[in-house]
Amino acid sequence: MRIGVGYLLQETNTFSPVETRWEDFGLVEGGEVIDRWRGTETEIGGFFDVLEGAGHEAVPLFAGWAMTAGNLSSATFERLTSMIGERFEEAQPLDALLIALHGSMSAHGVDDCDGQIIEMARQNLGDKTIVVTLDLHANLTTKMVHSSNAIVSYQTYPHVDMYSTGVSAAELLLRSLKEEVRLVSCFKKLPLIVGPENMQTTNGPMEEVFNVGYMARKRGEVLTVSAFGVQPWLDVGEMGCATLAVSDKSLELADNCATDMAHHFWNLREKFTIPLLRPREAVTLAASEDRGPVVLAEISDAPTAGAPGDSAELLLPLEQYAPDRTALIWIRDPMVVMQAIAVGVGGKLRTAIGGGFDKTNHTPVLFDGAVCSVTDGQFRFTGNYNKGMLNNMGTTVVLKSKKTTIVVTEAPANMISPDVYFSQGLDPQDYHIVVVKSCNSFRSEYKFSSRVILVDTPGISPANLRGLPYERVPRPIYPLDPM
Ligand SMILES: [Zn+2]
Structure with a gap:
């Protein structure tokens, strides 16, 4: 099979005065992606290893990573989408797609750049399977979930599992292509913004949220679970933490798991704040x-x-x-x-x-x-x-x-x-x-x-989110409003 692979990561801080530019992505396209990225312990490194190991053709589309900064300029995002559109068209026919995104990239006039990229992929690939990986700090949106077949987040913070997230996503895609599983996703958004200071997955509240999902996975109810503690410096409309579960065929089981994780996330919200020293x-x-x-x-x-x-x-x-x-x-x-x-x-x-x-x-x-x-x-x-x-x-x-x-x-x-x-x-x-x-x-x-x-x-x-000049996040939202 010919399976497209793409990688485009940027986390936007809409409060930053420094605009994100095209050249910040260090973008490479086509064959250059292999030279630059194959063998790295990143999501796309994982995509290549699993697909090639299983005898499929990994078709490199594009790869770039930009440091977190302010909104992309409209011109930069237009140039990115036009490049992505061209790569999708050139690479056809594709049997499926694996794409790694951050999940909180925003441009002037476009809150959800990642959702728009996944939607473009859907338009180009029709009903072919699309599996997406996102950072644990992604701002998960309806568009992302509706335009993909499955989403897999990093399971660690500090992030040390980019490669294994790529491997999990690629393996999930291959199981779906072999019709061993039929991917069904369910997600829950929370009226919640939390700081990253106490979001380790090795201990504390975020570990507890993931463990709820892992128990469901252990019971065989879901295939993968994701939790998104959105990076908080993002003033966009569909803002908030989220949970997501992917099951084999059962919307009910995916729903139960995502809901259960979301309840724990909400109940643990105060534990994400820890004191800082002057x-x-x-x-x-x-x-x-x-x-x-x-x-x-x-x-x-x-x-x-x-x-x-x-x-x-x-x-x-x-x-x-x-x-x-x-x-x-x-x-x-x-x-x-x-x-x-x-x-x-x-x-x-x-x-x-x-x-x-x-x-x-x-x-x-x-x-x-x-x-x-x-x-x-x-x-x-x-x-x-x-x-x-x-x-x-x-x-x-x-x-x-x-x-x-x-x-x-x-x-x-x-x-x-x-x-x-x-x-x-x-x-x-x-x-x-x-x-x-x-x-x-x-x-x-x-x-x-x-x-x-x-x-x-x-x-x-x-760390103190209450002092930030949020204007566009949905209200009420914790910790900005009494809940
Ligand atoms: Zn992150």
């Missing part, structure tokens, strides 16, 4: 630990949550409250990168750093120190998260002032992985305090840390 308390606590590295998670400036990564809010607290401790931090500042290159490796630099993008929340801080290195900022992930996937942080410099080492990049860095630091010849284990601008996914990659402290700074992806 910078002074967080840094003081980190400095008092006997052993490092202590991770200071600066959630509000997480690039994978759509923040620009330009916060320098922790530099002064580190100097003031942990003067004797070594610290490692990443800041995005293209101007400082240019200045450091002009000064040269070994030179001295005195400049303002940070606050170049999110001028509402961040202010520049004085840096006075040395330029240690310059690189092109390219590397592949080596850990549990998207292993093998190519990353580009743009031109990158390492600066040092007193006890603090700063990695400064031109483009946003994917802070989930310590590869951001490793790629610059820096080992976080050599530092007492390491600032990680990531909400939760870093936990699987920073297992070597002695302690994790969540720090509360202002930013585009804050």
